[in-house]
Amino acid sequence: MKKTLRCIKLILILLLFPAAISAQGLITGTVTQADTGDPLPGANIIVKGTSTGTTSDFDGNFTLNVDSFPVTIVISSVGFTTQEISVDSAQSINVALQEGLALDEVIITGNRSRPRTILDSPVPIDNIGVEELKNTGQPTVDKMLTYKVPSFNSTNQTISDATAHFDPADLRGLGPSRTLVLVNGKRKNQSALVYINDTPGKGEVGVDLKSIPAAAIERIEVLRDGASAQYGSDAIAGVINMILKKGVDMTAVNVRSGVTTEGDGFYYGADLNTSIDIGENGGYLNFTVGYYDQEETNRAGEPGGDGLFGVIFGDDDILNGTLPWLQENPDLGMTIGQPQIKKTDIFFNVGIPFKNGNGEFYTFGGLTYRKGKSFALYRAPYWIPDEFNLLHEAGTEYQGFQPTFETDIRDNNNTVGVKFIVEGFN
Structure with a gap:
């Protein structure tokens, strides 16, 4: 009894396998220009309603693998009229696309290019x-x-x-x-x-x-x-x-x-x-x-410390901004x-x-x-001192100069x- 069931299953598989094979296959073909007969490279060949597709090569040839038949394929290219063709089985087809409406003008927006004084100039x-x-x-x-x-x-x-x-x-x-x-x-x-x-x-x-x-x-x-x-x-x-x-x-x-x-x-x-x-x-x-x-x-920031003269003088108070003058003037007195x-x-x-x-x-x-x-650069008092009161009056606090x-x-x-x-x- 078991051997009989196995035989029946094997027979069914052998009968259905050709049907599965015939349900998928390759569609090949050539896309040309109807007016001249020249190959049309770069044409789009897509199974309608899906994202399955391909493009024609430089000789206009293409190969498209589909999962099942029948299918409707859409052939299109810029400047040509789109065609739809129904295909019932794996076969080779030839498609001739007619020229579509000509483009009178192309307008480009968001481009920095300028009109050129010499159109055929090799330099911009x-x-x-x-x-x-x-x-x-x-x-x-x-x-x-x-x-x-x-x-x-x-x-x-x-x-x-x-x-x-x-x-x-x-x-x-x-x-x-x-x-x-x-x-x-x-x-x-x-x-x-x-x-x-x-x-x-x-x-x-x-x-x-x-x-x-x-x-x-x-x-x-x-x-x-x-x-x-x-x-x-x-x-x-x-x-x-x-x-x-x-x-x-x-x-x-x-x-x-x-x-x-x-x-x-x-x-x-x-x-x-x-x-x-x-x-x-x-x-x-x-x-x-x-x-x-x-x-x-004036876009002077407020670094607080002076990284230049703090290193030059080897003074951590200047470098870290803990010097009293720097705490009062975190922008270092700069005008930038x-x-x-x-x-x-x-x-x-x-x-x-x-x-x-x-x-x-x-x-x-x-x-x-x-x-x-x-x-x-602002001349801060720790950078340019004025010990002899040449830049400020005696009895006043020296603040440097600009x-x-x-x-x-x-x-x-x-x-x-x-x-x-x-x-x-x-």
């Missing part, structure tokens, strides 16, 4: 309009570029002597003296300050970007790659070309103001830009005048933040075409006058030239 060239710069909400051109141009850097350099009034700016972190700055395609003069502190560009001299008012600029072109073969060694990091406004349709007056969330650093500014026509051949005189006033900020600035700008841009249309006389430039005050760097900066520049055509060359 950013072309940024002045309105886009102003939309950053930053008060000066160097800070505007920091928020708009990848790899451009310019930050406040506090406790850095006079460097705090210039904020060294560079491209790709290669240093201020290796970033060429042009105005209307002509070299901008460098500042007279050598950055001697431990700031970006230590030992170098850079261009003072604060001396160029944003109101005078039409657009800025930034080449974010080396151009030393064309311009020289000062263009190793890249080139910044500021194009000044020419003729404008109307006079523009801008007034701006702001303050930090801490209530300090209040600033306000105003500028005017206008132009007049010169002659009847498209000549112009563009004129800009502006004023900017900025108060200092942006400096005070008062700035006045006058810029002009003139172009007078020749009557024969073969050239132009041009001149442009400006005058910037800037006064400011920044702060150095050195300041008070600047008087004049940045004047002027360019005059003639553009003309000789034998077809500009």
Whole structure:
């Protein structure tokens, strides 16, 4: 009896096994373009209603493993009409996809890329309009570029002597003296300050970007790659070309103001830009005048102890902050933040075409006058004592003193030239 039951089970297994085998299998095939017959790589082949699927290879071929039949497979590709095919058994199928609706426009959001002045350029060239710069909400051109141009850097350099009034700016972190700055395609003069502190560009001299008012600029072109073969060694990091406004349709007056969330650093500014026509051949005189006033900020922390002079003097009271003066002044008397600035700008841009249309006389430039005050390390009484009452009156408690760097900066520049055509060359 047991042998009979085993035989019956074996017969049933043998009968059902082919059915199970036939219930699953492989679907192979080729996906092509209906119009040309060319293979269509990267097409999606998915079992409808599931996540089971595959993609076609470079020759348009695919292999899809399914669990059971019949199935409906969906074949799709970007730019082509989706097809659905019912398959009853393991077999090879050929699919020809028809072209779908063409994409008229692709809009990308959340991208920092800028329109390129040369579309086929092998290096990145950013072309940024002045309105886009102003939309950053930053008060000066160097800070505007920091928020708009990848790899451009310019930050406040506090406790850095006079460097705090210039904020060294560079491209790709290669240093201020290796970033060429042009105005209307002509070299901008460098500042007279050598950055001697431990700031970006230590030992170098850079261009003072604060001396160029944003109101005078039409657009800025930034080449974010080396151009030393064309311009020289000062263009190793890249080139910044500021194009000044020419003729404008109307006079523009801008007034701006702001303050930090801490209530300090209040600033306000105003500028005017206008132009007049010169002659009847498209000549112009563009004129800009502006004023900017900025108060200092203070973001000094409260370390309590002085880790620098506590080690130098070998004094645990200074190091740990248990000295009475340090307990009364846990911020060590420091003022750390942006400096005070008062700035006045006058810029002009003139172009007078020749009557024969073969050239132009041009001149442009400006005058910037800037006064400011920044702060150095506070001279604490345990660091700079005053035993002979040179810094405080006798009978009073000596509290140390705060050195300041008070600047008087004049940045004047002027360019005059003639553009003309000789034998077809500009």
